[in-house]
Amino acid sequence: MRGFGDLEAVIMHRVWGHAAPVTVRELFDELARERAIAYTTVMTTMDNLYRKGWLTRVKEGKAYRYTATASREEYSARLMREALDDGGDTQAVLSHFVAQMDGEESEMLRAVVRRLAQRRSG
Amino acid sequence: MSGYAMAAAWWVPALLTCLTARGISPRLGLAAWLTAIASALGAAAAALQFLVKAAVAGWSSLAEVVCRSVAGHACAPTVYQNAALEFTLGGVALVAGLGAAAAAWRLGRNAARAQRQTHAHAMAVRITGRKLPGGDDAAVVLEAPQPVAYCLAGRPATIVVTTAALDLLLPAQLDAVLAHERAHLSSRHHLLIALTRGLAVVFPAVPLFSRGADSVSRLAEMCADDAAARRSGRGTLITALLTMATGVAMPVPALGASACAVTLRVQRLMEAPGRGRHARYCLALAIVMILLALAPAAGALAGR
Numbered sequence: 183m184r185g186f187g188d189l190e191a192v193i194m195h196r197v198w199g200h201a202a203p204v205t206v207r208e209l210f211d212e213l214a215r216e217r218a219i220a221y222t223t224v225m226t227t228m229d230n231l232y233r234k235g236w237l238t239r240v241k242e243g244k245a246y247r248y249t250a251t252a253s254r255e256e257y258s259a260r261l262m263r264e265a266l267d268d269g270g271d272t273q274a275v276l277s278h279f280v281a282q283m284d285g286e287e288s289e290m291l292r293a294v295v296r297r298l299a300q301r302r303s304g
Numbered sequence: 305m306s307g308y309a310m311a312a313a314w315w316v317p318a319l320l321t322c323l324t325a326r327g328i329s330p331r332l333g334l335a336a337w338l339t340a341i342a343s344a345l346g347a348a349a350a351a352l353q354f355l356v357k358a359a360v361a362g363w364s365s366l367a368e369v370v371c372r373s374v375a376g377h378a379c380a381p382t383v384y385q386n387a388a389l390e391f392t393l394g395g396v397a398l399v400a401g402l403g404a405a406a407a408a409w410r411l412g413r414n415a416a417r418a419q420r421q422t423h424a425h426a427m428a429v430r431i432t433g434r435k436l437p438g439g440d441d442a443a444v445v446l447e448a449p450q451p452v453a454y455c456l457a458g459r460p461a462t463i464v465v466t467t468a469a470l471d472l473l474l475p476a477q478l479d480a481v482l483a484h485e486r487a488h489l490s491s492r493h494h495l496l497i498a499l500t501r502g503l504a505v506v507f508p509a510v511p512l513f514s515r516g517a518d519s520v521s522r523l524a525e526m527c528a529d530d531a532a533a534r535r536s537g538r539g540t541l542i543t544a545l546l547t548m549a550t551g552v553a554m555p556v557p558a559l560g561a562s563a564c565a566v567t568l569r570v571q572r573l574m575e576a577p578g579r580g581r582h583a584r585y586c587l588a589l590a591i592v593m594i595l596l597a598l599a600p601a602a603g604a605l606a607g608r
Contacts, residue, residue, distance in 0.1 A: 275454050
């Protein structure tokens with residue numbers, strides 16, 4: 183399963199890189215230049231990505247043209263929202279390096295840190 | 305015995321919180337909380353099993369009673385009394401058994417859902433993010449304006465760091481952060497945290513579970529801190545923590561006396577005791593002062 187996950191990342195990276203919708207053939211040609219890979223593998227992976235909602239597709243003759251459903255930034259923002267969800271419904275992230283604190287606490291901590299920095303230089 | 309253990313589920317948390325809050329030995333603290341939770345669950349299971357057995361025994365003798373009366377033999381009044389007791393016992397056992405089954409089902413369902421969410425999040429992060437250059441396979445960089453770092457257990461395990469965090473942290477500090485997250489993964493803290501949180505959600509009224517969830521989370525962070533400090537040094541970890549908490553980049557200084565003094569002052573201000581505690585403390589101090597003041601006089605009197 184690990185291998186497929188990496189290929190999904192590679193394919194999405196390429197799709198995001200393309201301004202226009204791409205076909206399996208176009209992507210396969212690109213990838214085949216860099217690695218030994220089967221056409222069916224690329225096709226299956228893109229099909230999986232479509233089923234998981236990462237890609238949408240439009241039929242063009244016999245083939246499909248794929249586009250990303252959202253930009254990389256939008257996905258990043260969505261994942262951040264999920265990670266920072268404060269005890270809400272999602273339990274995807276069990277612990278953070280630093281627990282999320284509200285603006286006031288953060289500001290107080292910043293004041294302490296500034297004072298520490300002043301004392302050292304003063 | 306079971307009753308005692310279940311009553312302990314209510315007062316033990318206060319004791320454990322007191323002992324483990326400072327985090328002097330977080331690993332032992334974790335073990336203590338987990339032992340307490342395990343024994344409480346064990347006691348509950350034993351009590352339930354006892355109830356069910358008694359009820360089963362009760363019902364079968366009740367059946368015998370019914371059979372006898374149908375057969376037309378004179379029944380002693382004590383038998384009717386026993387029957388009433390057995391009915392009650394049977395009812396309680398049924399309710400308790402159903403409750404336990406429902407709780408177990410909820411625990412399992414919540415755990416499965418949480419695991420699915422974590423897995424989905426990890427897969428999405430691996431697609432959306434970029435591998436951390438020079439980092440191990442587990443570390444992924446996500447583009448975001450907030451400095452955030454966290455880990456996701458599973459196959460494959462993932463450590464997530466945002467671009468904002470990378471901008472703020474010095475290489476040594478990033479190393480400390482990654483070491484902290486790696487410690488979580490290798491110690492499988494996610495299992496402990498998920499278990500205690502799961503119990504707290506299904507049994508919110510039991511302090512052992514709700515306080516336990518908080519304490520286990522905090523102690524796990526301390527364990528991971530210890531591991532990171534061993535590798536990167538306490539000073540580096542402290543500045544990494546402060547950087548991530550405030551969004552302000554900091555150099556890695558040696559910890560000086562003035563820094564410690566300010567930290568103590570902040571800690572004292574943040575842990576301002578409640579009125580009751582304050583009053584008791586003042587009273588105790590006042591008594592000591594009076595005794596100290598009177599001691600010479602008492603000594604003089606005794607000498608005479």
